[in-house]
Amino acid sequence: MADTKALTTRAADFSAWYNEVIMRAELADYSPVRGCMVIRPNGYAIWEEMQRALDRMFKDTGHQNAYFPLFIPQSFLSREAEHVEGFAPETAVVTHGGGKELEEPLVVRPTSETIIYSMYAKWIQSYRDLPVLINQWANVVRWELRTRLFLRTTEFLWQEGHTAHATEAEAEAETRQMLGVYRTFMEDWMAMPVLTGLKTDSERFAGALRTYACEALMQDDRALQAGTSHNLGQNFARAFEVTFQTAEGTLDYVWSTSWGVSTRLIGGLIMTHSDDNGLVCPPRLAQYQVVIVPIHKTDEEKTAVLDTAQRTRAVLAAAGIRTHVDAREGIKPGAKYYEWEGRGVPLRLEIGPRDVAAESAMLARRTGGKKEPVPLAGIAERLHAEMNRMQIELLEAARARREAASIRGATREQLIERMAGPGGFVYGGFCGAASCETEIKEQTKATIRVLPDPEFRSPVAPTRCLWCGQPSVAEAVWAKAY
């Protein structure tokens, strides 16, 4: 039975609220293993919908799935100098197997570039073998000191795309294409608006030439890095000797990319849409899009009501709407409403004897508004329209919230003031110096989330670095981040 205590409100304690939303919806739980979470069926169902949508998009852009080993010889990590520096400190290391100490310890993959490029070196000989467009759905491990359910866990689930190309231009195009796929997914499926742009060197993937990211703003006005796409140049190709014969007969290193999103997205979904009553899940990613609650007192009523409920379910299912009839006995309708509200089901249909007589059902939306009767005739079309509207409204509301929490052309004082207070996205000029980034981080906890892509840039380009006053080389967006 669900706990019926009210949730801590977002205003009172956003972090406590976040954990309580997860617990009430039974999305995940803490495990006995430090920093590792259990993804419960309600949470995993969202991940499955996310996987289905993303996998379709990856395949539509020509990628295939494969699977590479969990373990990586420790020496492999060291072959790319920046890569080992970035990842070695947070690895889990297997030192014993089958009861014996291993000659060379094995690292549990924190990401798979090294093991994958060792294979690409074997598979790629000629320009005819290119491009190689492979994605992997897998678990990875990064030893984290402070963990948060979904947002930062020692083990997490993700996908990692790894592609190899004959030219630098193709690799850059692929990097940008996949950033676009992520953005489309986040906006059209998660209803989570994102800024896209380039990372500065300090936030670049260890071993990449350039890292692009999608950055979202949560309801507490902190930023979430939701997905990254890296142009790796020839760095890993050189480290793993991935060469190919060009069409002209010369030998060159391949140009490569990698890109990934993880179960962290579920944390982003929660923090973008949910309210003080629990999870709000955008219809396109909900395990159940519609729950039907039958209401009856007598046995006669029960027969008629359950019959109508099941027939309605069948009609909706046939129209591709994921529908569940909650026919549990011994639980009052109000308790069911409460439970499904906490689980974020977008639409609820209540069907009682009077509804059966009127050939209608009472419709309630998870995102509010008056309950209203809807005729059972044409109900699938009606609910499709409701869900489409809700999907758009959630995106628009999140975008409006983000814009209200953003300032452009900020001064040094405004950056300091914002970061001491609510947070949000602060746009301003940046001189390009790492020293300014470091100082800002130390004094305000804010980091540059992205140097935004053209469509997100301010109408008037800043001319000076908001921190040091030197000429600006690019507009930057600062925020405190998860």
Place this chain on the structure above:
Amino acid sequence: MADTKALTTRAADFSAWYNEVIMRAELADYSPVRGCMVIRPNGYAIWEEMQRALDRMFKDTGHQNAYFPLFIPQSFLSREAEHVEGFAPETAVVTHGGGKELEEPLVVRPTSETIIYSMYAKWIQSYRDLPVLINQWANVVRWELRTRLFLRTTEFLWQEGHTAHATEAEAEAETRQMLGVYRTFMEDWMAMPVLTGLKTDSERFAGALRTYACEALMQDDRALQAGTSHNLGQNFARAFEVTFQTAEGTLDYVWSTSWGVSTRLIGGLIMTHSDDNGLVCPPRLAQYQVVIVPIHKTDEEKTAVLDTAQRTRAVLAAAGIRTHVDAREGIKPGAKYYEWEGRGVPLRLEIGPRDVAAESAMLARRTGGKKEPVPLAGIAERLHAEMNRMQIELLEAARARREAASIRGATREQLIERMAGPGGFVYGGFCGAASCETEIKEQTKATIRVLPDPEFRSPVAPTRCLWCGQPSVAEAVWAKAY
């Protein structure tokens, strides 16, 4: 470009043939990590089709997916006495994380009963919380000394179902139900006939009350354990204190089950159907069910032929047939045929200028028979029928092969003779003594694969143990196994 050397034949060296089939079809590759394989896109695509079919069947029987941690505290394994004895010797152990030695080493899951029951203890309080019907798709690690691609690798992919029930009868029914699901999948999708039945104590899952298995016979007449379903009784519930309040208000331990199949199935599929020309894949699990090879010399021919090829592809795709047009330039049609044959694509359509004129295509089947022209009108129905027929023929051929390699009512001498020679399934009486099992294994390398379910038992029940002559307690099926 594909290697064009003929494969080693099955008759000459089955084991070499097996590896060469995998390499030619690019299903998998050896990795730099001892005992771990890389599943290449062509192999992973078969796994994805397997997952899709099985996942649908699991959900249709009321199961939900979830995800539990990769790491298990070493002490957890020891809580169930038989379990630790069975699995501890083959574990990989993480001793360091984040640069520090861990207080308690973590085992990389060899199977997840222990971590899952530690969570069930938290989630289950009352009979109202039961049954819990959860499945997990995951990677697991078992430190193997001798490894074979797909059949036995240090890391492999699998699904593991873990269910908890209020009564022993329900747990037994679930165990049997999932064995049935596996059998249906193996026969209807993989076209791989299996015997089902009970394992003897020596082959029982470490910690189970009873283990049931699906056993298939490969083309070299060795058996492959293809899937297992375990009734765990209350063993793990006791070890992890998973109790619940019954409807009568008393406290009891839950009754539980677990069941799994793995990427080993891909090995079973290869060894059941493939021939000396490479992979043969049953249509229902093929990545591409139909490949279209356009044939043209002049530019004018090319335009017409490619147009017809693409239109045909669209027609087939609309009918739900997975179709690929191999329009690669610079590769002769014959080389393409050879490549797709090695990859096991069930049907090939060749379309040249004369076919365009005749509004037909030349159809070739992977499993032989004459090439024949088929009209493009109604081609989807025709190819659906071809695939259905091929699916049934593959199953029937495998079943006939298995029966030809089986003997019933065998004597001790026949068992010895069979196992010294071809192998196959040997049915005979069994006294139930572990000593007979041990002696037989030592002298013939054969093990009891199952005590077969009623429908697989011989018409005349054996009365004596074929080894010691004592009264038989059950008919058994012996074979040399992978």
